Amino acid sequence: MKLRFKNARILTMEQPLQIIEGELWVENNLITYIGEKPSNITEKFDKTIDVERNLLMPGFKNAHTHSAMSFLRSYADDLPLHDWLNNLVFPAEALLKDDDEYHLAKVSILEYLTSGVTAAFDMYYKPELTAQAAVDLGFRIVCLGTVTKYRESVEEMVEAYKKLNNHPSGLVSYELGFHAIYTASKEILSELKKAADKLKAPIYTHLAETKVEFDNCMETHGMTPTAFIDSLGLWEYGGGGFHGIYVTDEDLDIMKKRGLYIVSNPSSNVKIASGIAPITKYLEKGVPVAIGTDGPASNNALDFFREMWLVSTLSKLDLMDASVVDALEVLNMATVNGAHAMRLYNADILKEGKYADVIMIDLNTPNMQPINNILKNIIYAGAKSNIKMTMVNGNILYYDGEFYLNEDVSEIYKKAQAITERIKVEMSK
Amino acid sequence: MKLRFKNARILTMEQPLQIIEGELWVENNLITYIGEKPSNITEKFDKTIDVERNLLMPGFKNAHTHSAMSFLRSYADDLPLHDWLNNLVFPAEALLKDDDEYHLAKVSILEYLTSGVTAAFDMYYKPELTAQAAVDLGFRIVCLGTVTKYRESVEEMVEAYKKLNNHPSGLVSYELGFHAIYTASKEILSELKKAADKLKAPIYTHLAETKVEFDNCMETHGMTPTAFIDSLGLWEYGGGGFHGIYVTDEDLDIMKKRGLYIVSNPSSNVKIASGIAPITKYLEKGVPVAIGTDGPASNNALDFFREMWLVSTLSKLDLMDASVVDALEVLNMATVNGAHAMRLYNADILKEGKYADVIMIDLNTPNMQPINNILKNIIYAGAKSNIKMTMVNGNILYYDGEFYLNEDVSEIYKKAQAITERIKVEMSK
Numbered sequence: 001m002k003l004r005f006k007n008a009r010i011l012t013m014e015q016p017l018q019i020i021e022g023e024l025w026v027e028n029n030l031i032t033y034i035g036e037k038p039s040n041i042t043e044k045f046d047k048t049i050d051v052e053r054n055l056l057m058p059g060f061k062n063a064h065t066h067s068a069m070s071f072l073r074s075y076a077d078d079l080p081l082h083d084w085l086n087n088l089v090f091p092a093e094a095l096l097k098d099d100d101e102y103h104l105a106k107v108s109i110l111e112y113l114t115s116g117v118t119a120a121f122d123m124y125y126k127p128e129l130t131a132q133a134a135v136d137l138g139f140r141i142v143c144l145g146t147v148t149k150y151r152e153s154v155e156e157m158v159e160a161y162k163k164l165n166n167h168p169s170g171l172v173s174y175e176l177g178f179h180a181i182y183t184a185s186k187e188i189l190s191e192l193k194k195a196a197d198k199l200k201a202p203i204y205t206h207l208a209e210t211k212v213e214f215d216n217c218m219e220t221h222g223m224t225p226t227a228f229i230d231s232l233g234l235w236e237y238g239g240g241g242f243h244g245i246y247v248t249d250e251d252l253d254i255m256k257k258r259g260l261y262i263v264s265n266p267s268s269n270v271k272i273a274s275g276i277a278p279i280t281k282y283l284e285k286g287v288p289v290a291i292g293t294d295g296p297a298s299n300n301a302l303d304f305f306r307e308m309w310l311v312s313t314l315s316k317l318d319l320m321d322a323s324v325v326d327a328l329e330v331l332n333m334a335t336v337n338g339a340h341a342m343r344l345y346n347a348d349i350l351k352e353g354k355y356a357d358v359i360m361i362d363l364n365t366p367n368m369q370p371i372n373n374i375l376k377n378i379i380y381a382g383a384k385s386n387i388k389m390t391m392v393n394g395n396i397l398y399y400d401g402e403f404y405l406n407e408d409v410s411e412i413y414k415k416a417q418a419i420t421e422r423i424k425v426e427m428s429k
Numbered sequence: 430m431k432l433r434f435k436n437a438r439i440l441t442m443e444q445p446l447q448i449i450e451g452e453l454w455v456e457n458n459l460i461t462y463i464g465e466k467p468s469n470i471t472e473k474f475d476k477t478i479d480v481e482r483n484l485l486m487p488g489f490k491n492a493h494t495h496s497a498m499s500f501l502r503s504y505a506d507d508l509p510l511h512d513w514l515n516n517l518v519f520p521a522e523a524l525l526k527d528d529d530e531y532h533l534a535k536v537s538i539l540e541y542l543t544s545g546v547t548a549a550f551d552m553y554y555k556p557e558l559t560a561q562a563a564v565d566l567g568f569r570i571v572c573l574g575t576v577t578k579y580r581e582s583v584e585e586m587v588e589a590y591k592k593l594n595n596h597p598s599g600l601v602s603y604e605l606g607f608h609a610i611y612t613a614s615k616e617i618l619s620e621l622k623k624a625a626d627k628l629k630a631p632i633y634t635h636l637a638e639t640k641v642e643f644d645n646c647m648e649t650h651g652m653t654p655t656a657f658i659d660s661l662g663l664w665e666y667g668g669g670g671f672h673g674i675y676v677t678d679e680d681l682d683i684m685k686k687r688g689l690y691i692v693s694n695p696s697s698n699v700k701i702a703s704g705i706a707p708i709t710k711y712l713e714k715g716v717p718v719a720i721g722t723d724g725p726a727s728n729n730a731l732d733f734f735r736e737m738w739l740v741s742t743l744s745k746l747d748l749m750d751a752s753v754v755d756a757l758e759v760l761n762m763a764t765v766n767g768a769h770a771m772r773l774y775n776a777d778i779l780k781e782g783k784y785a786d787v788i789m790i791d792l793n794t795p796n797m798q799p800i801n802n803i804l805k806n807i808i809y810a811g812a813k814s815n816i817k818m819t820m821v822n823g824n825i826l827y828y829d830g831e832f833y834l835n836e837d838v839s840e841i842y843k844k845a846q847a848i849t850e851r852i853k854v855e856m857s858k
Contacts, residue, residue, distance in 0.1 A: 070798070074805035078745075078752045111795035114814065270742040271809065273751040301796050301810040306735070313699040316507075322702040323507045366540035367730050369499070369842045370849040376503035380700065381730040385543065385814040401814075401830060413798045420799040 001046050001394065002027050003356075008051035009363075009374070010034060012350040013058050013335050017328055019374060024056050026356040029170070029394035034350055054388060055361040055374060058350050059118025060304045061338025064242040064263040064292025066124045067108035067133070068101035069093075071420040072297035081210050081272045081298075089297060093125075095423045101126050103415040105133040108295075110409060111302040112139065113398040116387040118357035121263070121292065121342045123177060123204075123242075125152055127160050135169040137405055138395050140357065142342040144204055145177035147192065149184055154191040161199060171393060175343065176239075180206040181225055182213055189232050196237055202343075203234045207241025207262075210274050214246035226251035235260060240341055242292065243268075244282075245275040252285045261288050261341035264333075266310035267301070268294035276318045279311060279325050290338040291330075305382045308334050312379060327379035360389035430475050430823065431456050432785075437480035438792075438803070439463060441779040442487050442764050446757055448803060453485055455785040458599070458823035463779055483817060484790040484803060487779050488547025489733045490767025493671040493692040493721025495553045496537035496562070497530035498522075500849040501726035510639055510701045510727075518726060522554075524852045530555050532844040534562040537724075539838060540731040541568065542827040545816040547786035550692070550721065550771045552606060552633075552671075554581055556589050564598045566834055567824050569786065571771040573633055574606035576621060578613055583620040590628060600822060604772065605668075609635040610654055611642055622662050631772075632663045636670025636691075639703050643675035655680035664689060669770055671721065672697075673711075674704040681714045690717050690770035693762075695739035696730070697723035705747045708740060708754050719767040720759075734811050737763050741808060756808035789818035 003026040010020050012034060025033035025043070069089075076088040096104075101124065112120055119140035122130050127143035134141035143164055145157035157176060164174035176199065178184050178192055196203050208214055208225045217225045226247055229235065235254075240261035247255075255262065264277045282289045291311055293302040308330050315325040339348035347355045363371065367381045378386075390398040403409050432455040439449045441463060454462035454472070498518075505517040525533075530553065541549055548569035551559050556572035563570035572593055574586035586605060593603035605628065607613050607621055625632050637643055637654045646654045655676055658664065664683075669690035676684075684691065693706045711718045720740055722731040737759050744754040768777035776784045792800065796810045807815075819827040832838050 072801075073799070073810060074802040077802075077805050077809060078755055080751045084751070107795050107798050114795060267742075270746045271751065273745040273749045275749070276746070296810070299809075300806070301812065303796065303812055306738070306812075309735070313696075316702040317699045317705070320702045320704075322509045322513070322700065326507055364839070364842070366536050366543060366838075366842075367732065369536050370502070370846040372501075372849065372853070373503040373506075376506050377729070380506060380728075381502060381725070383730065383732055383735075383814070384812055409795075410793070413793070413795075417799040420801065424801070 002043065003394070004045040004048040005051050005056060006037065006048060007053060009053055009055045010350065011055055011057040011375070013332065014349050014351070017331070017375065019055070024350065024358065026394050029356055031350060031352055031354050031356050031358075033352060051360060052364070054363050056350070056358055057361065058335045058348065059357045059359045059390060059392065060116050060334045061290065061342060061344065061347070062112060062117045062120040062293050062302070062304060063261070063290035063338040063341045064265055064294060065108070065120050065122055065302065066295030066297070067105040067120060067122050067130055068124050069295035069297040070104045070107040070416060071423060073300045075297070077300070081274060082212060084272065084298070092423055092427055095426050099129055100419050101129040102133050103412070103419060105130040106137060106412045107416045108302055109134060109137050109139045110403065110412065113390045113403065114387060115302060115304045115384040116359040116361070116390055117302070117304050118359065118390060118392045119339070119342065119344055119347060127164060127174065131164055131167065131172045135167070135171050136407070138171070138392055138397050140171045140344070140347065140392050142344065143172065143174045145175070147178040147184065147188060149188055154188060154195055158195050158199070161201070173343070175204055176201050177204040180209075180213070181217060181228060189234065193233050196234060200237050202237045202239035204240045205229065205242070207244050208246040208251070209243035209269075211246060224248055224251050226254050230254045230258065243274065243277065245269060245277045247278065247281075252281060252287060255287045256285055261290055261337065263290045263292045263341060264311055265292045265294040265307070266314050267306050268298040270310065270314070272298055276314045279315045280319065283325070283329065288337045288340065289333050290341040291333050303384055304334065305384055308379050327376045330379050331375060356391055356394040358391045359387060362386045362388040431472065432823070433474040433477045434480050434485060435466065435477060436482060438482055438484045439779065440484055440486040440804070442761065443778050443780070446760070446804065448484070453779065453787065455823050458785055460779060460781055460783050460785050460787075462781060480789060481793070483792050485779070485787055486790065487764045487777065488786045488788045488819060488821070489545050489763045490719065490771060490773065490776070491541060491546045491549040491722050491731070491733060492690070492719035492767040492770045493694055493723060494537070494549050494551055494731065495724030495726070496534040496549060496551050496559055497553050498724035498726040499533045499536040499845060500852060502729045504726070506729070510703055511641060513701065513727070521852055521856055524855050528558055529848050530558040531562050532841070532848060534559040535566060535841045536845045537731055538563060538566050538568045539832065539841065542819045542832065543816060544731060544733045544813045545788040545790070545819055546731070546733050547788065547819060547821045548768070548771065548773055548776060556593060556603065560593055560596065560601045564596070564600050565836070567600070567821055567826050569600045569773070569776065569821050571773065572601065572603045574604070576607035576613065576617060578617055583617060583624050587624050587628070590630070602772070604633055605630050606633040609638075609642070610646060610657060618661050618663065625663060625666055629666050631666045631668035633669045634658065634671070636673050637675040637680070638672035638698075640675060653677055653680050655683050659683045659687065672703065672706065674698060674706045676707065676710075681710060681716060684716045685714055690719055690766065692719045692721045692770060693740055694721045694723040694736070695743050696735055697727040699739065699743070701727055705743045708744045709748060712754070712758065717766045717769065718762050719770040720762050732813055733763065734813055737808050756805045759808050760804060785820055785823040787820045788816060791815045791817040
């Protein structure tokens with residue numbers, strides 16, 4: 001399959017950022033050409049799309065989410081994190097059974113497509129179900145271990161690591177991870193260390209998300225969450241932390257030394273009143289920041305434009321300085337840093353030989369007009385209604401508001417609704 | 430023209446909030462029926478729309494904006510308010526000429542339609558141009574005086590008041606207003622008082638938006654901005670303040686006593702790093718809060734979903750309490766309070782005899798599925814891509830992503846782009 005996009009503005013995300021005018025060609029799942037329109041085109045294409053001077057750019061990388069939690073969207077809002085987690089989320093999750101997660105994850109994947117997200121870093125139990133949902137919809141996913149003292153064991157994680165990193169689809173990979181220090185025991189963390197050593201693999205976890213987590217860790221271990229995890233050697237091969245709100249200067253040194261990625265999830269942090277991540281400190285220190293939506297239970301949307309806008313503007317508010325965290329920094333976090341955090345090194349920028357994970361931003365909408373600065377428009381004025389196309393691995397999965405999938409979207413909604421209603425009834429008993 | 434919406438979920442916004450299932454009928458510009466499907470329908474309709482169990486509700490009221498400022502979208506970001514205003518906005522505005530504002534306002538009105546906004550409270554110079562733009566697109570607008578010591582005089586304002594409050598379109602009204610205390614002189618404020626007394630009319634202004642404004646007022650007048658304006662008797666007939674971030678308990682007493690409305694513009698406040706409005710204090714005191722987008726120069730989008738989400742969640746963050754400012758409060762601010770702040774008493778709720786200013790929220794999208802709670806979904810998960818229809822005064826102006834207007838949208842963009850480029854060239858000289 002050979003595809004030609006003509007008459008395009010193209011933001012490859014190579015530094016320094018610039019918009020080039022020209023063409024982008026795709027063959028099967030890879031980009032084969034980016035540049036000016038050649039004067040003489042001898043190639044034959046299966047399809048030519050006139051981009052009408054809209055913008056092609058790399059898809060956004062949702063570097064932290066829990067896709068299968070769609071059944072908890074708007075189920076339990078307006079509660080503090082630890083109440084929400086212990087009294088509602090955990091009991092409701094315990095009622096998931098069979099292949100529920102497969103159907104629930106699909107709803108979130110549809111939402112990613114509408115938001116220009118071409119890959120997600122998904123932390124949830126039964127990762128093989130979420131991986132299968134992604135594959136069946138043609139979406140790229142990096143599943144992540146979710147070890148806790150209650151559910152997923154280190155052994156199960158290692159098994160998933162081997163299985164999902166050799167998935168035949170070319171759309172799936174897997175990384176080591178545990179839910180959080182407050183749901184892990186010392187034994188589990190020590191087993192995790194052994195697994196990381198054996199696989200020479202990075203480890204990811206929820207990190208320093210709330211003041212309570214920070215204070216409890218200080219009290220129990222006499223160390224910050226970051227220092228505690230590092231003291232166990234868990235980041236010997238790198239990895240990252242999700243949220244990263246409560247960190248000290250010494251924590252930043254650890255992150256830098258270990259080559260960690262911090263994934264910020266500002267909507268969730270604002271809505272659950274967890275706090276504002278110190279993005280400017282990460283930037284100063286050179287700790288790469290990526291962006292995630294968190295799951296639909298806390299957020300409640302999976303709207304990457306909301307997250308990008310907040311990563312910039314919350315820092316402005318926090319420091320009462322409108323000049324910090326420029327839109328261009330955020331574009332880099334949303335694409336390149338996200339891809340690298342997930343170890344998707346072939347899906348970071350648009351370039352010959354890279355995956356054709358490409359989105360088209362519609363500039364012919366009132367929120368983008370008149371045009372003064374396209375890059376700032378994306379971050380400050382953009383919305384998911386500007387996503388005209390989402391292509392993953394060379395396949396157009398979403399175009400002009402329609403999904404192009406192997407299955408009926410309304411059937412996906414129906415399945416998810418039935419599961420949600422069953423759990424609601426069981427929860428009310 | 431008789432229109433029938435069948436098979437609808439309907440949120441009238443009458444208290445207590447509930448979703449009814451049934452029909453909504455429109456004749457010309459008014460709602461004629463809301464309720465269950467009658468067993469025997471003898472009426473003849475010009476058009477019947479199957480709502481497919483999506484949600485009909487009153488359009489959002491954008492209670493503070495500067496529509497014609499679209500030429501400054503993404504032109505000068507990442508600057509503090511007073512630098513931004515004095516060094517870029519004011520000089521660029523001085524280059525507007527002829528009917529520029531007419532063309533520029535149209536772009537913003539298109540954006541309102543995509544966002545489910547059916548009326549705007551517009552503060553800008555040459556209000557007759559913005560009013561004409563609204564009328565030509567079929568949009569409802571309340572224009573507002575923008576008196577400053579540099580530009581619009583009280584005399585011009587009074588003239589506009591008489592002219593625009595008798596506009597034959599039925600879509601336009603006008604209220605008294607001045608830009609802010611820091612752009613007014615004592616003489617002007619005293620003339621304004623006389624005008625308000627003569628017309629027995631409320632007065633609106635930018636109020637307590639920044640710490641600088643608050644501190645300067647304390648230093649110059651020994652009073653808070655709210656107390657200073659009140660001391661001049663300007664709110665004898667009510668009115669309101671835009672932003673309202675820096676207020677004391679005594680200020681709240683004044684607002685309550687004068688029956689003022691506070692219009693919160695959270696995106697703008699976050700992006701320019703002005704602060705967070707104390708929404709919970711307003712709610713406790715019973716001072717009604719409405720919601721605005723502010724103008725495209727500061728925001729940079731006119732996305733009502735972003736504003737609604739932030740009004741709730743910024744308060745949660747500010748107080749580090751996820752339980753405050755519930756989604757249902759925000760829905761009331763976005764519709765009923767907004768309409769009342771703008772004195773559009775016939776456009777607040779859906780009811781027989783009220784204006785047919787109705788929007789349809791698409792629930793068949795991944796961000797709304799599965800459905801646990803539709804009302805929370807609107808505020809926490811909704812996006813403007815959920816706006817399936819925007820109807821103003823009985824006319825469907827936007828449906829399924831298409832505009833239904835008397836003019837070509839691409840021509841509106843072209844005109845605005847030409848003006849923007851002319852001003853950019855002049856600014857760079």
